[in-house]
Amino acid sequence: MNSKFPLFPEAASSFAHHVDTLYFFLIALSVFFSVLIFGLVLFFAFRYKRKPNAEDPKPMLGDLRLELTWSIIPLLITMVIFVWGGLLYYHQLTPPANAQEIFGIGKQWMWKFYHPEGRNEINELHVPVGRPTKVILTSEDVLHDLFIPAFRTKMDVLPGRYTQIWFTPTKTGTYHLFCAEYCGTKHADMKGTVTVMSPLEYQGWLNGELGQDRMDKTGKELFKQFACQTCHQDQSLSRGPSLTGVYDSMVLLNNGKTVKADADYLRESILKPKAKIVQGYDAIMPTYKGQISEEQLIQIIEYIKSLKEPQKEVN
Numbered sequence: 208m209n210s211k212f213p214l215f216p217e218a219a220s221s222f223a224h225h226v227d228t229l230y231f232f233l234i235a236l237s238v239f240f241s242v243l244i245f246g247l248v249l250f251f252a253f254r255y256k257r258k259p260n261a262e263d264p265k266p267m268l269g270d271l272r273l274e275l276t277w278s279i280i281p282l283l284i285t286m287v288i289f290v291w292g293g294l295l296y297y298h299q300l301t302p303p304a305n306a307q308e309i310f311g312i313g314k315q316w317m318w319k320f321y322h323p324e325g326r327n328e329i330n331e332l333h334v335p336v337g338r339p340t341k342v343i344l345t346s347e348d349v350l351h352d353l354f355i356p357a358f359r360t361k362m363d364v365l366p367g368r369y370t371q372i373w374f375t376p377t378k379t380g381t382y383h384l385f386c387a388e389y390c391g392t393k394h395a396d397m398k399g400t401v402t403v404m405s406p407l408e409y410q411g412w413l414n415g416e417l418g419q420d421r422m423d424k425t426g427k428e429l430f431k432q433f434a435c436q437t438c439h440q441d442q443s444l445s446r447g448p449s450l451t452g453v454y455d456s457m458v459l460l461n462n463g464k465t466v467k468a469d470a471d472y473l474r475e476s477i478l479k480p481k482a483k484i485v486q487g488y489d490a491i492m493p494t495y496k497g498q499i500s501e502e503q504l505i506q507i508i509e510y511i512k513s514l515k516e517p518q519k520e521v522n
């Protein structure tokens with residue numbers, strides 16, 4: 208609808224038009240009331256202007272009907288905006304369960320994206336059209352914000368935790384990608400492109416770089432390198448819990464609470480093991496903060512995610 212209207216970026220995601228419709232509603236509403244108020248100001252100024260020798264009108268001290276009207280109508284209008292905006296916001300924040308995952312790391316001053324299949328890229332993001340895609344984001348230094356105007360979505364990217372953004376691209380093509388949070392001298396250079404490809408082209412692109420390892424494979428090597436398996440084994444005598452099937456499961460903690468083992472939980476378990484202790488285990492896991500890079504961390508998390516069957520290998 209607005210692709211021909213130059214003030215708007217192209218609309219290329221499943222919720223782009225919904226965002227625009229809400230936006231147009233807000234503009235129309237503001238224009239309507241601005242015109243109404245200015246019109247009435249002018250109209251009353253002329254209609255009731257003071258005439259020579261006229262008596263002063265009696266002051267009006269209040270009118271319940273009037274006050275109810277100007278309270279209830281704005282209340283209804285703001286509730287429409289609130290509920291509409293709230294539903295859309297909730298939709299934008301809740302990735303569908305079948306979304307494919309890509310990892311993104313922001314740092315001064317570039318974006319790096321990692322595809323689980325092993326390919327990674329800088330200041331470019333390749334995604335297939337029509338598939339819900341979730342990007343799990345973190346920062347290596349300061350606050351950044353990933354903004355893809357054509358998808359009508361953006362998300363803060365914070366050091367020390369994961370946030371996520373999702374979208375279903377609806378049109379192939381190339382779109383802008385920005386950092387939308389001032390992050391230092393070259394903030395303005397922290398931009399790139401999103402390339403939306405057909406699923407077949409995307410598959411070809413993923414396989415395009417030779418000699419790349421899947422992230423979970425690299426993660427498995429790191430798991431050995433950091434000697435995680437000395438404690439985490441699929442045996443009953445293991446000092447740490449088995450990590451098989453832990454991803455996305457509900458974990459019971461020693462304080463009786465349960466938490467969902469999403470990427471953020473795994474991250475915290477590795478960097479701040481004392482923050483949440485799994486029930487039945489001692490807090491003996493050392494912290495790996497400062498030893499494992501953000502890049503290695505997402506690879507280890509991909510490996511843990513891939514652990515669906517018990518591992519036979521013990522070493």
Ligand SMILES: [Cu+2]
Binds near residue numbers: 351389390
């Ligand atoms: Cu930035």
